[in-house]
Amino acid sequence: MGIESSFSSPRRPKAVVLIFVLTVWTLLAFKLYNAIILDTSRQILSSKTGNSELKNSYRPRIVDSRDTLFNSIITEKEALMYEPCKNIKNTASINSSQLSFSDSQNGTYLIGDRIRAVIILHDSYGKRKHSGGDILRATIQQKLLSASAPCEVTDNLDGSHTLICEALWTGTSIITASLAYVREKITAIYRVGTQVLSYRVIVGQFRSRNYSQETPCHPNHTHLLKLTNYTRFCNLTYLNSGMPFYCGKPTDEHLLCQDLMSVKARNPYNKPYLTNCEKMLWIREDERTLKKTLKVNVKSRGNNKISVISKPTIYCSQYNVSLLWRSRGPTGFFYNGTWNLRNCLVKYYNVIKSIKTKHVTVSYNHSTILLYRFRKCFPFSYT
Known part of the structure; x- marks a missing residue:
C-alpha cells in the first residue's frame, strides 16, 4: 500500500x-x-445491582459518559449478530406495544415527583418482543400551557423500556412515547x-x-x-x-x-444488499408515536400553590457545565413556550434590541461555518 x-x-x-x-x-x-447517536449506546440493567429499576425508587444518577452502560444504542457487534429482517410485521409495532405506569401512584403525583412507566414492545402479530436494540423516545407535555419535557428512556434488553419523567408543572399532562428506530433497521444500517x-x-x-x-x-x-x-x-x-x-x-x-x-x-458503485423488509424500513418514516398514551395529574405540595417547579438558584456562569455531559436526566423543559434550564439560571435579554444596529452572520451547522470561512477567503459564487 x-x-x-x-x-x-x-x-x-x-x-x-x-x-x-x-x-x-x-x-x-x-x-x-x-x-448512530453519540449519546446513545446501551444502558444495561445487569445482575450486579441485584435490583430492578421497576422495583426500586428512582434516584438521579451522574455516570461517566465513557462507560458503555451510560449509552443506549445497540453496538455494531451486537447488531450484526442478528439475521437480516425478513418480515416487517415481526418488528416492533406502535399499534400493539403497551405503555403503562410501573409505580403505585395511579397517575396522580405531586410537583417534583418522578413518574415511572414501562413500555412493552410487541410486533404486529401481538407477540411480545424479548430482545433489545429498539430506540424509543418519550415526552411529557401539556399543550394548553405550551409545556413539554423529555423523559429518560432505558432499554432493558428484554423487549421492555423503562421511562422516567419529572412532574415539573401542575395540572393534567400526557406522556407519549415514539419508536425512533427499530432494531432491524439499525442492523441494516x-x-x-x-x-x-x-x-x-x-x-x-x-x-x-x-x-x-x-x-x-x-x-x-x-x-x-x-x-x-x-x-x-x-x-x-x-x-x-x-x-x-x-x-x-x-x-x-x-x-x-x-x-x-x-x-x-x-451513488455507490456496488449497491448494498437489503432484504425487502429492510427496504421498506429504509423508506418508512421514523419517529412514529405509540398509540397508547398515559394521562398524568400533578398537584401542588401541601398549601404551596406553586404551579411550576422552582428555578435553580445558581447562575450558569458559575455552574460546572461539564457535569451535564455525565447526567442522563433532561437539562430543561418548555413552559409557556419558553425553555427553562433545570441545572442553572440563565439571564434572558432582548436579543433583537441588542443586535439592532449590528451586522450579524447566522451559521446553522459545522458545514455552514466552514463554507462561510472559505467564502471570506475565496470570494466567488457557488452553485
Whole structure:
C-alpha cells in the first residue's frame, strides 16, 4: 500500500470547499454504523445491582459518559449478530406495544415527583418482543400551557423500556412515547457500512492537459482500500484543514495527486444488499408515536400553590457545565413556550434590541461555518 503526498499549493478553492462539505456529509454516514447517536449506546440493567429499576425508587444518577452502560444504542457487534429482517410485521409495532405506569401512584403525583412507566414492545402479530436494540423516545407535555419535557428512556434488553419523567408543572399532562428506530433497521444500517464504501460516494476528478480520471474518495483510507480496487491513495488531508480526506491514486501515469480539480457525490458503485423488509424500513418514516398514551395529574405540595417547579438558584456562569455531559436526566423543559434550564439560571435579554444596529452572520451547522470561512477567503459564487 502506498501513500502519495500532494504539494500544498493553495489552488482550486472551489474544489476545497466542496471537499469540506462532502467530507463532513460522508463522515456522518460512515460513523452512523459505528455509533448512530453519540449519546446513545446501551444502558444495561445487569445482575450486579441485584435490583430492578421497576422495583426500586428512582434516584438521579451522574455516570461517566465513557462507560458503555451510560449509552443506549445497540453496538455494531451486537447488531450484526442478528439475521437480516425478513418480515416487517415481526418488528416492533406502535399499534400493539403497551405503555403503562410501573409505580403505585395511579397517575396522580405531586410537583417534583418522578413518574415511572414501562413500555412493552410487541410486533404486529401481538407477540411480545424479548430482545433489545429498539430506540424509543418519550415526552411529557401539556399543550394548553405550551409545556413539554423529555423523559429518560432505558432499554432493558428484554423487549421492555423503562421511562422516567419529572412532574415539573401542575395540572393534567400526557406522556407519549415514539419508536425512533427499530432494531432491524439499525442492523441494516450497520451492515451497509460493511458492504459498500459509503451509501453516498465522494468522487474526485483528476485532470491535467487532455488526461482525466475519476477515483473514489473517503475520510478513512483503510476503508477506501478495503472496499475498492485501489492499492494506493492520495493523502489530501492538507486540503481539508486537517480533516482526513483520501482519494484513490489515479492509475493514469500522466495524473498526479495535485491534479485534483473537483469532487462530487454519487451513488455507490456496488449497491448494498437489503432484504425487502429492510427496504421498506429504509423508506418508512421514523419517529412514529405509540398509540397508547398515559394521562398524568400533578398537584401542588401541601398549601404551596406553586404551579411550576422552582428555578435553580445558581447562575450558569458559575455552574460546572461539564457535569451535564455525565447526567442522563433532561437539562430543561418548555413552559409557556419558553425553555427553562433545570441545572442553572440563565439571564434572558432582548436579543433583537441588542443586535439592532449590528451586522450579524447566522451559521446553522459545522458545514455552514466552514463554507462561510472559505467564502471570506475565496470570494466567488457557488452553485
